Amino acid sequence: MCLAIPGKLFETREDAHGVRMGRANFGGIVKEVCLEYTPEARPGDYILVHVGFALSRVDEDEAERTYRILEELKQLDELEELEESEPENGPGREVP
Amino acid sequence: MKYLDEYRNEALALKLAEEIRRVVTRPWVLMEVCGGQTHSIVKYGLDHLLPPEVELVHGPGCPVCVTSLELIDRAHAIASRPDVIFCSFGDMLRVPGSAGDLLLLKSRGADVRVVYSPIDCLKIARANPDKKVVFFAIGFETTAPANAMSVWLARKQGIRNFSLLVSHVLVPPAIASILESPHNRVQGFLGPGHVCTVMGYHEYEPLAERYRVPIVISGFEPLDILQATLMLVRQLEAGVWRVENQYPRVVQQIGNRPAQELLGQVFEISDRKWRGVGEIPRSGYRLRDEFCEYDAEQIFGVAEIATQEPAECISGLILRGAKKPCDCPAFGKRCTAEHPLGATMVSSEGACAAYYAYGRHLEMRDPS
Numbered sequence: 001m002c003l004a005i006p007g008k009l010f011e012t013r014e015d016a017h018g019v020r021m022g023r024a025n026f027g028g029i030v031k032e033v034c035l036e037y038t039p040e041a042r043p044g045d046y047i048l049v050h051v052g053f054a055l056s057r058v059d060e061d062e063a064e065r066t067y068r069i070l071e072e073l074k075q076l077d078e079l080e081e082l083e084e085s086e087p088e089n090g091p092g093r094e095v096p
Numbered sequence: 097m098k099y100l101d102e103y104r105n106e107a108l109a110l111k112l113a114e115e116i117r118r119v120v121t122r123p124w125v126l127m128e129v130c131g132g133q134t135h136s137i138v139k140y141g142l143d144h145l146l147p148p149e150v151e152l153v154h155g156p157g158c159p160v161c162v163t164s165l166e167l168i169d170r171a172h173a174i175a176s177r178p179d180v181i182f183c184s185f186g187d188m189l190r191v192p193g194s195a196g197d198l199l200l201l202k203s204r205g206a207d208v209r210v211v212y213s214p215i216d217c218l219k220i221a222r223a224n225p226d227k228k229v230v231f232f233a234i235g236f237e238t239t240a241p242a243n244a245m246s247v248w249l250a251r252k253q254g255i256r257n258f259s260l261l262v263s264h265v266l267v268p269p270a271i272a273s274i275l276e277s278p279h280n281r282v283q284g285f286l287g288p289g290h291v292c293t294v295m296g297y298h299e300y301e302p303l304a305e306r307y308r309v310p311i312v313i314s315g316f317e318p319l320d321i322l323q324a325t326l327m328l329v330r331q332l333e334a335g336v337w338r339v340e341n342q343y344p345r346v347v348q349q350i351g352n353r354p355a356q357e358l359l360g361q362v363f364e365i366s367d368r369k370w371r372g373v374g375e376i377p378r379s380g381y382r383l384r385d386e387f388c389e390y391d392a393e394q395i396f397g398v399a400e401i402a403t404q405e406p407a408e409c410i411s412g413l414i415l416r417g418a419k420k421p422c423d424c425p426a427f428g429k430r431c432t433a434e435h436p437l438g439a440t441m442v443s444s445e446g447a448c449a450a451y452y453a454y455g456r457h458l459e460m461r462d463p464s
Binding site for chain 2: 001002003004006008017019026027034036037038046048050051052053055056058060065066067069070071073074
């Protein structure tokens with residue numbers, strides 16, 4: 001029920017009653033979205049939409065930072081695996 | 097889709113699960129608050145990835161599930177009237193009231209319509225000036241701004257044949273009620289990411305402090321949930337209780353200010369009865385007196401309808417995290433998605449419906 005989906009805003013306008021509206025693309029599906037709660041949203045932004053209302057602009061820097069932390073966790077692990085397979089004084093891996 | 101697909105990466109999910117396994121030394125019971133998180137956990141089998149020390153119990157964050165039976169009976173009384181067009185989110189149509197569901201009423205000729213957004217109701221009201229258009233305004237803080245806007249716009253645009261049947265519920269009082277229970281087992285919470293998108297997360301800091309329980313505001317994709325679980329386990333293992341934000345790509349500490357302002361203009365905090373749980377003080381919204389002409393309960397005089405809940409369904413215990421669907425003798429037998437006994441089986445986000453949709457009842461029969 002609290003399902004909210006990120007979509008790419010590509011058009012903004014005011015409707016006949018002065019309400020700030022926009023159109024956003026959700027993986028190929030286009031929906032009308034009310035932008036009254038996200039006055040900062042501009043075409044090209046990703047917005048988080050719930051029951052036809054944008055509740056937040058997706059912060060691309062934060063999204064990247066979160067993902068980088070996750071990626072680093074993976075790389076750290078790969079590094080550990082590599083160290084385990086190549087003991088410090090061992091012969092190392094032969095390059096074919 | 098961007099911002100969804102990358103948070104479903106299998107290799108990273110396995111790494112996160114491995115890291116949780118590395119960090120954990122003792123058993124911990126965690127609750128995910130939202131039905132959407134429950135759905136993700138069961139759909140992707142995240143609970144099966146976790147080490148046996150980490151137990152996830154499922155929280156009350158499914159508004160369809162917690163809407164009280166008497167409110168559903170009030171909805172039916174209103175929807176049965178020939179002068180009414182009754183609008184609702186699709187999930188509510190199948191929730192059993194005392195005498196069938198809204199779909200049954202529709203099949204008998206009532207004008208019951210599913211809408212995507214509450215502002216769609218304004219168009220319906222304009223197109224049908226001789227009818228009274230009622231919207232079943234359910235939901236947590238995530239949905240409340242949309243419903244508040246519908247009423248605010250109706251007044252601004254002079255639309256008089258529109259009203260809300262309000263059933264809004266709030267997360268922090270529900271968390272407090274779970275922690276106050278003498279049977280509580282929950283030691284940490286995956287907090288409601290989209291509720292906090294609207295409200296921010298300062299409300300959760302006094303809860304963490306008072307009950308000494310860590311709360312990590314979490315997203316809904318598999319990597320979000322696993323990362324939040326790792327953050328919770330790290331706090332628990334270190335013996336600390338902070339509010340942390342795993343979901344900063346959409347959640348800011350202050351939340352959405354324009355939405356909070358309109359909520360404050362349209363709604364006020366009230367006591368609210370939760371299905372299966374009972375009344376929780378100051379746990380919901382009702383329309384302010386200035387908007388009473390948009391309050392369907394007053395317009396149609398249904399506030400006196402009071403209903404007792406049937407005893408067989410244990411959804412109340414499930415919503416508080418005291419029991420799991422598999423603990424219910426009726427689950428997957430007398431209670432199925434096709435013939436639900438109670439609300440947690442009806443809504444796709446209910447814990448019972450999620451367990452049933454992803455075959456957990458079959459695992460019970462065949463442990464291999």
